[in-house]
Amino acid sequence: MPTPLAETLTHLRVGNQKFLVDFYKQRRDVFGRWALGQHQLAAPAAHALLQNALLDFYDQVADGRLTRLPPDVPAYVNRLAEQRLAAPAATAPLPAAEASRRQLRLADFHQLGADCQRLLAYFYFHGYNFGRMSGKLGFANPAVARRQKGGCLRKLVELTEPPHDFRAHLDELERFADGELDEPAQAAFEQRLTTDEPLAAAHAAYEQFAADLRWAAGHDALRLRLRVLDRRLDQRTSALVLAKRRSFRERRRLRRWSGGVVLALALALGLGWWAGRPAAPSPTSWKAYYQPVPRLLPVPALRARPLLAEAIAQYRDGHYPAALHTLGRLSPAEVGLDTLNFYRGVILLRSGNGQAAQEPLRRLAQLPANPLARRALYHLGMAYWQAQQPGPAFEALRQVATDSLNPYQISARRALASGALLPPP
Known part of the structure; x- marks a missing residue:
């Protein structure tokens, strides 16, 4: 039931x-x-x-x-x-006029830029106020967010065919709908709606337009979320299949060569020698010892910060300039200045700009009470190494290697034991 x-x-x-x-x-x-x-x-x-x-x-x-x-x-x-x-072409049992109008609104919404789509979705679909929007999108204040929203809304209205008859009243309709009028002005506008027929008709058309926009933004938000999730599930499935294939090949190889415990011990000793062998002493071999950040932020935190999630996805895909650009749009009030410095330094290091990565990482490493300081010190040492500064690199990695609380202690010890870095004179 x-x-x-x-x-x-x-x-x-x-x-x-x-x-x-x-x-x-x-x-x-x-x-x-x-x-x-x-x-x-x-x-x-x-x-x-x-x-x-x-x-x-x-x-x-x-x-x-x-x-x-x-x-x-x-x-x-x-x-x-x-x-x-x-019936792929007839899956919307809405009245024909309404279904057509909504699909046109969705098509117009897709013609907007990504920033306008995100901004309109925040306001009309998620219901964020201008203060929250300014924080999420990096605007200076709520007034800027309101102006940007108004500009994007007008772009969408201009795309509409045939033109809407509420355009002449759009400014006052938008202020009324957004709650930007003071109490006397709000009451006066409501009184005008009862006596001014053209204004009442424009208001009804504007409300329908906003409802269609709210549907289009929600529909598109779900479509994008499902598409992103689908890619992640495909990646996880591919990784599991690859792991199973590797496991199968390993078992088959062990069965082929047999030998039982003796062979397993020999293989372990061989692998231990291979992992611990020193690398050739070269200041450009930092990548051979670098331990990358496995995950910059937990998934639940990323869901609450779509702009940060976009930057991390670009970083993970190797699009480092785009990741730095997106990261620059984040407000320190949203994720914290220390966190932004850490991410910026790590991305600069992975992009090959060890010199530029040093400043944000050094600033963070000098704050011993900060939970990211130990991690920043390790990446700072690698930034020195990449920039061909073996002395500072050796000193930074030596501090990491002697700190039992640093999660990169083993990696730092391996780098120092390789002989690739010489101690400072």
Whole structure:
């Protein structure tokens, strides 16, 4: 029996899409097996079909077609997927005019730049106020955020065909809707809506425009989140498959050569000698001993900071200039100045600019009470080494190697034992 309006649907309507994102993460492989058995769809096509079905589910919740949580959500999503397979061009049971208008709004939204899309989504979909938007996007103050939002909104209005009849009243309609009017002005405007028919018609058209924009921003936000999640799940699957193949080859090699405990011991001794052998003494061989940062920030923290998540994704993909540019848009009040210095130094080091990486890392390493100081000291030593400054590099890594609380102690000891760095004179 269907349940009453569920809290889950309420969360979806106000911008919390966690339910559908978690559903995709947990059910993607199960859905893939179902799509292969029932419809002979390969994994990429099945995953794309599931994403579209979840977008249809979200649209039905957002526009009020779905007011009760289905008793069997996976079966309901499977039916939505089958509807798409049966009639790919007719999956929106909304009135034709409304469905067409919303799709046009979504197409116009996609023509905006990435910054405008993010800004409008923050305001109209997530419901952020201008103060929070200024912090997330690095604006100087809420007034700047409001002006930027107004500029992006006007760009979207200009893309609309045919032109909206509320353009002549757009400034006062926007101030009224954004709560920028004081109490007397607000009351006066509301009184005008009851007597001024052209203004009332413009207000109704503006409200419809904002509702369509809110839907477009939410629809697009979910589409992008599912796409990013899909890539991450593919990477995890590929890594697991590769690990299994390596494990299989290793077992087969051990069985082929046999030898039992004697061979295992010989292999361990050989591997130990190989890992501990000294490298040729060269100041350019820092990469052979460098231990990169495995993860700059936990995943839950990244979800709350999309701009930081974008910078880290660019860093992970090797796009270091883009990562530094995105990092520069972050406000120190949002993630902390010390954290920004650490990330900036690490990215500069990986980009090959050890000289520039030294200043932010040195500043942080001189704060012993800071939890990032020990890590910064290790990367500072590597920055010296990359910049062909063996004396400072040796001294920094020596401090790391003698600090039992430093997580890079073993890596620093290995670098010093290699003989590639000489002690300072």
